[in-house]
Amino acid sequence: xxxxxxxxxxxxxxxxxxxxFVLNSIAPVYISRAWLAACxxxxxxFWNPRYLPLILLSIALNFxxxxxxxxxxxxxxxxxxxxxNLGLLGYYKYFDFFLENMNLLFSTxxxxxxxxxxxxxxxxxxxxxxxxxxxxxxxxxxxxxxxYVLFITFFPHLIAGPIVHHRIMMPQFQSASNLxxxxxxxxxxxxxxxIGLFKKVMLADHFSTTVLDGMNxxxxxxxxxxxxxxxxxxxxxYFDFSGYSDMAIGLxxxxxxxxxxxxDSPYKARNFQxxxxxxxxxxxxxxxxxxxxxxxxxLSKRFFxxxxxxxxxxxxxxxxxxxxxxxxxxxxxxxxxFIIWGLLMGIGVVVYRMWSKWNIKLPLFLAWGLTFxxxxxxxVFFRASNLxxxxxxxxxxxxxxxxxxxxxxxxxxxxxxxxxxxxxxxPLKDKYQALGLIILGFIIILGFKNTSETMKTFKPTLIYALxxxxxxxxxxxNLTKVSEFLYFKF
Numbered sequence: 001x002x003x004x005x006x007x008x009x010x011x012x013x014x015x016x017x018x019x020x021f022v023l024n025s026i027a028p029v030y031i032s033r034a035w036l037a038a039c040x041x042x043x044x045x046f047w048n049p050r051y052l053p054l055i056l057l058s059i060a061l062n063f064x065x066x067x068x069x070x071x072x073x074x075x076x077x078x079x080x081x082x083x084x085n086l087g088l089l090g091y092y093k094y095f096d097f098f099l100e101n102m103n104l105l106f107s108t109x110x111x112x113x114x115x116x117x118x119x120x121x122x123x124x125x126x127x128x129x130x131x132x133x134x135x136x137x138x139x140x141x142x143x144x145x146x147x148y149v150l151f152i153t154f155f156p157h158l159i160a161g162p163i164v165h166h167r168i169m170m171p172q173f174q175s176a177s178n179l180x181x182x183x184x185x186x187x188x189x190x191x192x193x194x195i196g197l198f199k200k201v202m203l204a205d206h207f208s209t210t211v212l213d214g215m216n217x218x219x220x221x222x223x224x225x226x227x228x229x230x231x232x233x234x235x236x237x238y239f240d241f242s243g244y245s246d247m248a249i250g251l252x253x254x255x256x257x258x259x260x261x262x263x264d265s266p267y268k269a270r271n272f273q274x275x276x277x278x279x280x281x282x283x284x285x286x287x288x289x290x291x292x293x294x295x296x297x298x299l300s301k302r303f304f305x306x307x308x309x310x311x312x313x314x315x316x317x318x319x320x321x322x323x324x325x326x327x328x329x330x331x332x333x334x335x336x337x338f339i340i341w342g343l344l345m346g347i348g349v350v351v352y353r354m355w356s357k358w359n360i361k362l363p364l365f366l367a368w369g370l371t372f373x374x375x376x377x378x379x380v381f382f383r384a385s386n387l388x389x390x391x392x393x394x395x396x397x398x399x400x401x402x403x404x405x406x407x408x409x410x411x412x413x414x415x416x417x418x419x420x421x422x423x424x425x426x427p428l429k430d431k432y433q434a435l436g437l438i439i440l441g442f443i444i445i446l447g448f449k450n451t452s453e454t455m456k457t458f459k460p461t462l463i464y465a466l467x468x469x470x471x472x473x474x475x476x477x478n479l480t481k482v483s484e485f486l487y488f489k490f
Contacts, residue, residue, distance in 0.1 A: 001046040003193075003247045004200050005482045012043065016155075017254055024179040033146050033173060036255070040153040044119065051118040055153070058088060062128040063148045069135035081132040089125045092117055097334035120159045122331060122490050124152055126286055127163050133290055140166060147173065156251040160244055160487040162262035162282035169257070178256035187460035189253030194472040195451055196246025199239040201475040203441070205483055207236035210434040211383070217427040218392040223403045225428040226396035232434055233383045234376045235441035237486055238267060241280070244485045246451045265450040267375075270367040271356075272348035275375060276325075283328070292324045314357065321353070322346040332382070332490050337390050341381035348374055406431060 001008050016039045023032035045052035065081040068074065096112045103110055131151075134140045143151070143166075151169050152158075172178055214221060214229030221229070245263040252259045262281050269275035277284060296316075322343065329342015362370070380397070384390035395401060403421040405413060410423035417423070428434075458464065 001043055002482055002484065003244070003251070004197055004479065006476075006479065009476075012039075013251070013254075015039075020255060021179075021181050029179065030144075030146055032179070033150050037146060037150040037153055040150070040155040040158060043155040044153060044158060047119050048116075054088075054118055055120075055124065058085070058124065058128065059149055059152055062132060062152075063145055066132055066135045066140065066148070069132060070138075070140060073136060073138070075136070078132055078136045082129055085125045085129050085132075089121055091115070092121060094330075094334045117489070119488065123161050123163055124158070126283075126331075127152060130163075130286060130290055131166055134166065141170075143170060154252070154257070156248045156257075157259055160241075160248075160485055160490070161280070162245070162248065162260050163286050164259060164282070168260060172257050175256075180256075182256050184460060185253045185256050187464075188455060188458055189250040190472075191250070191458060191464060191468050192253065192451055192455060193247050193250030194468045194475070195454075196243040196248075196250060197475045198471045199243030199246065200485070201478050203437075203444075204236050204238075204240035204243055204486075205481070207232045207239065207437055207441070208483070210428070210430065210437070211236055213427075213429050215383075215389070218389055218396070220401065220427065221393070221396045222401045222426060223396060223399045224405060225426050225431070226393055226401075228428065228431065228434050228438070230376055230380055230383075230393065230397060231438050231441075234379055235438065235445075237379065237382070238445065239441070240486045242451070244487060249451075261452045263450075264452060265445065267372060267445045268368075269371055270364060271352045272345075272371055272374060273352045275371055276345060276349060283331075287324055287328060291327060292320060295323065296320050314354070318350045318353070321349050325349065335385075336387050337381040337384050340387070340390075341378055344378040344381065348378070 001012060003009075016036070019039070020032050020036050023035050041052065041056075044055060061084060062081060065077055065084075068077045069081075092115050096115055099110050099112050102108060131140065147170060150173060151164075151166055154164075154169070157164055210232040211229055214225060214232070217225075242263045245261075249259050249261075260282055264278040264281060266275045266278035269278055323346075325346030326339065326342045328345065329338045329340070332338050332342070377394075377397070380393050381387075381390045384393065403416075404426050405416070405421060405423050407423050407425065410417075413421070413423075
C-alpha cells in the first residue's frame with residue numbers, strides 16, 4: 001500500500017483516523033494506541049505478509065534488550081542488541097553482495113540466496129539501535145510494549161523515514177492534548193500531504209519516464225541526452241523524496257504528531273557540506289550522533305593518541321568524515337556503485353572543509369553551480385544498477401560518445417557543427433518535454449519556499465483551501481499509475 005494509492009487515501013487512512021479518535025473518546029488510551037500500532041503493522045504487512053513476523057521478532061527482541069539495559073546497564077546487552085540488529089540487516093541486505101564478491105575474488109561458484117530485502121529494514125534497524133544506545137545511556141523511560149511497537153511502526157514514518165527519536169515521538173503520543181481532534185493540525189496536514197502528493201505524481205513520476213527511457217540506451221547515448229537523463233534523475237530523486245517527506249509529515253499531523261523535518265531544499269545549498277546536511281536530515285543526524293562522535297572518541301583513544309599516529313586535527317577529521325559517508329553509501333545499498341557514491345559524498349565534504357580553512361570564497365552563483373553539478377555527477381552512481389552502467393553514462397556526459405542535437409535546431413545552431421556537434425535523431429524520446437520539466441524543476445527549487453517554510457505561515461483560509469483542493473484533485477485525476485517511492489528500496 002502506497003501513500004499515493006487510492007486504497008490508502010480513500011480507504012485505509014479514513015478508517016485508521018476515525019477509529020483512533022473514536023477510541024480515544026470512549027476507551028482507555030492504551031486501546032487507541034494499540035489500534036494505531038495494529039493498523040501500522042497491517043500497513044507494513046500489506047506489502048508482503050511474509051516479512052511481518054520478521055519486524056515483530058525485531059521489535060520483541062529489541063524491547064526486551066532495551067528493558068534489560070534500563071534495569072541493569074550491562075554493556076554486554078548493548079553489544080548483543082547491536083550485533084543482532086546489524087546481523088539481521090547484513091544478512092538480508094548484504095549477504096548476496098558478499099557472496100558475489102567472494103565468487104569473483106576466489107573464482108568460486110557459491111550459489112546466491114537471492115534474498116528479497118524486507119521493506120523498511122534499514123530504517124527500523126537504525127531506529128532501534130538508537131533506542132538501545134539511549135537505554136544504555138540512561139536517557140529512556142521504561143515504556144510498555146504497546147508504546148514501543150507504536151514508536152517503531154507508526155505508519156507515516158515506518159517505510160522510508162524520517163528516522164525518529166523516542167524522546168521526540170513518545171511524549172507526543174502520551175500527551176493528553178493530542179488525543180482530541182485538532183482541526184488546525186488536520187488542515188495543515190492535508191495541505192502538506194497534498195503538496196507531497198503533487199510532487200510525487202506530477203513531477204517525480206514524469207521525470208522518471210525520461211530516466212527510464214535513457215537508461216535503455218546507455219551504449220549509444222550522447223552528450224546532450226546524457227545530461228538530460230542525469231538532470232532528470234537529479235530532479236526525480238529530489239521531488240520523490242521531498243514528496244514522500246511532505247506526505248509523511250502531513251499524515252502524522254492528522255494524528256497530532258509532529259515528525260522532524262527530513263528534507264530542507266538541499267539544491268539551494270552553496271557548498272557540499274550544507275547540501276548533505278539538508279538531505280535526509282534524520283539519517284545524517286543519526287550517523288553523526290551514534291557513529292561519527294563515538295567513532296571519533298574511540299579512534300582518538302586507541303590510535304590517534306599513539307606516537308605512531310601523529311596526525312593533525314584536520315586529517316583526523318577528514319578520515320572520520322570519509323568513513324562516515326562510506327557507511328552512508330553502504331546503508332543505501334549493497335553495491336560498489338553505492339560505496340563509490342558514499343566516498344564521493346565524503347570527498348565533497350572534505351574538499352569543502354579544506355576550502356573553507358583556506359578562507360577561499362566564491363561568488364554565490366558559482367558556489368551554488370559547482371555544488372549542484374557535483375551532486376548531479378555523483379548521483380550517476382546512485383542511480384546506476386552497477387558500475388558498468390555508471391561508467392557508460394559518465395562517458396557520455398564527458399562527450400566521449402559525441403554531440404548530437406535535434407535536426408530542427410540545425411538552422412539556428414549550424415555554427416556548432418564546426419566544433420563537432422552533429423544534428424540528427426537520437427533514441428531518447430520527448431526531449432523537449434524533458435527539457436521543459438528540467439527548467440520547471442530549477443524554477444521550483446530555486447524560486448519558491450519549501451514546504452517547511454510554507455508551514456510556518458500557513459493559515460486555514462479560503463485561498464489555502466482552494467489551493468489544496470486544486471492540487472489534490474489534479475493529482476488524484478493523474479494517478480494513472482501508482483509507483484513506489486525511490487527510497488523504499490533502501
